[in-house]
Structure formats: structure tokens, C-alpha cells
Amino acid sequence: MQFDRNNLPSALVDQVNHMPKIELHVHLEGATQAQVFYNLAQKNKLDFGVKSLEEWQSFFAFKNFGHFLKVYTLAITALKKPEDYTYIITEFYRQQAEQNIVYSEAFISASFIIQKFETPTILDAIEKGIQEGSEKYGVKINFIPDISRELVDTQMAVVDFVIEGYKRGLFIGLGIGGPERGFPPELFIKAFEKGKKAGLHLVAHAGETEGPKSIWGALNALGAERIGHGVRSLEDAKLIDFLTTKQIPLEISPSSNYALGIVKSGEMHPIRKLLDLGLNCTINSDDPAMFSSSLSQEYFLLLKQGFSCSELYQMNLNALAVSFANPSTKLDVQKQLKTYEKERIVFESIDI
């Protein structure tokens, strides 16, 4: 299935581009462009085993899940110095602003950070990136460091790192990401309990490569307030009932699901089914640089699957409602949305 925005009427494309957007599930490192990693590798005299930027870009392009993990692990080795984080965070603000994403919650792979840096030094660098980025681009981003599931033993060091950052107003919550298979939520109870006590919001990737059991674990064992992906909840009617009754938000990332084969190419994305069942869904880009996507592209993809602009806008409103933004940020974003609502010329959908 081809998701080419060129086939969409330009009025619809404009409508998405001008919509002030909210994103709740995007990874800082996965949003960092191949060129940025390449620049950092050059600066840090790191050998990526390629002869040129073009060669690196073609290696970086998504091929399959195994290759994706290989690229991710190699790319982040370029983040050798604390100031490298300042750089990628500032870049991230620029990219979000460019797409008119006015509020984001973004993951940082903390299990790698705590192995490489002293907490105060790296927090200083992150703070600098946040200050520079928000001043320059005027968008609001709250960060949620996450534990990489395969690095179970890093969990307590990660939660301590997150609590330190939280006290400094840099972070807002704790998550788990990385390979779901073989690393169930129950392994991370201790870190999540400590995080909750400290006042952190809690989220978890679940129901992506693993089934409903993983989502139940994220909810019951970890107390996750939102589920990253969760598309496989459809395999369990009781779970669907629970998620609907409690209106637990799902952070849906269509391109990521297609790229990783969670949803087969050519099939409609299950978000339609989830919405029809009454689940609280939001739209997200996950690792946009690695999947050659963007939040706007996610909207275009869904428009091409028959969604109306109003439905997408509603999911955008859902995202703000279930975000961890403080009341004054929410108010500020609501004002921008009201202005958009007044100015927009409603052009609903295309015929498919």
C-alpha cells in the first residue's frame, strides 16, 4: 500500500499542516535524522563503517525489525558527549515546530544514558537543550525517559535518574520500551513503584509485538496510565471492555506498525476498529526518522484510509486531554486550537 500524500487534495494537506498538533508517543533518538547522527559521528571521530553520508543514509533507511534495532544501537553510539544531547534535543524542537506540533511528550532512552554519563552532567546538557529549543521554537515538550526492557538491570538507576530530572522540572514520567518479547512488564515493578511514589507519571509500551497479557501486565503490575501501541488489545474482548470503560488512552503509531509488521502492509489499520469499539485513541509517529515518517504523514496515511479530518482532529483533542501537560500549558494549547477552529475552512475527506 502506497501512502503518498501527493494523492491527497492540497486543501486537505493544508488543513493537516495548519492544525496545531499534539503528539504523545515519539522517541527523541528515533526522531533524530540520519544526517544528525552522521554529523555527530564525524565530530566524535566514530567509525560507522560507511564511506559517505549517502551510504549511511541508505543503511539508516528502514528495512526490517532486526535491521532497525541494529541501526538504532549503532546510531546512538554517536551520542558520546553530554552536549550531543543538547544538540539533538534542540533539533527535535525544530522538527516538531516545523510540523506545527505545539505540544509533545517524548521518550529518551535512559538505560543507555545512565551507562555513559554522570547524572548531574547529562541533566545539565538536557536542560540546556530544552531551554534553547523552547526559547527558539516556542513549542512545549515534556520528556519521559524510558527503561530499555532488555536492560532490566538498569531499571533502578534509570528511575533514580528520572526522579533527579523530575525534581529539576525536566521530566514528567517514566516508561518502558524496547523488545517486549521475553521482557514482561512484571520485571519492572520495583522501578515503577519507586517512580509512582516520587510523583512520576507512568506509561508503557505494550500490546505491540506481544498480546493482551502484556497490556494487562502494564496496567495491573505497573499502573501504566497510557499504553504505547496496544493494538493487540483487539485479541481480548475483556481487555477491550476494560480499556473502554476506563478510557485508558492508546498511543497509536500507524507507520511504525506497518514498518515492523505488526499490521500487514495492504491491510487497513486496526485504529478504525478500536475507535468504533469506543477506545480512546491518539495518533503518533513513534520513530519518525527511522520509519521515514512524521506526524503529518500519519494523518495523511489515515486520511487515505477513509478517516475524515474531523475524526483526526478529535484524536488530536483526545491527545491533549490525556496528556500530562500542566493546566496552563493545556490552556495555552486550547487557545491555539480555538484560533485554528475559527480560521479553518472545513474540507473533510477524500473519496477512497
Ligand SMILES: [Zn+2]
Ligand atoms: Zn515507541
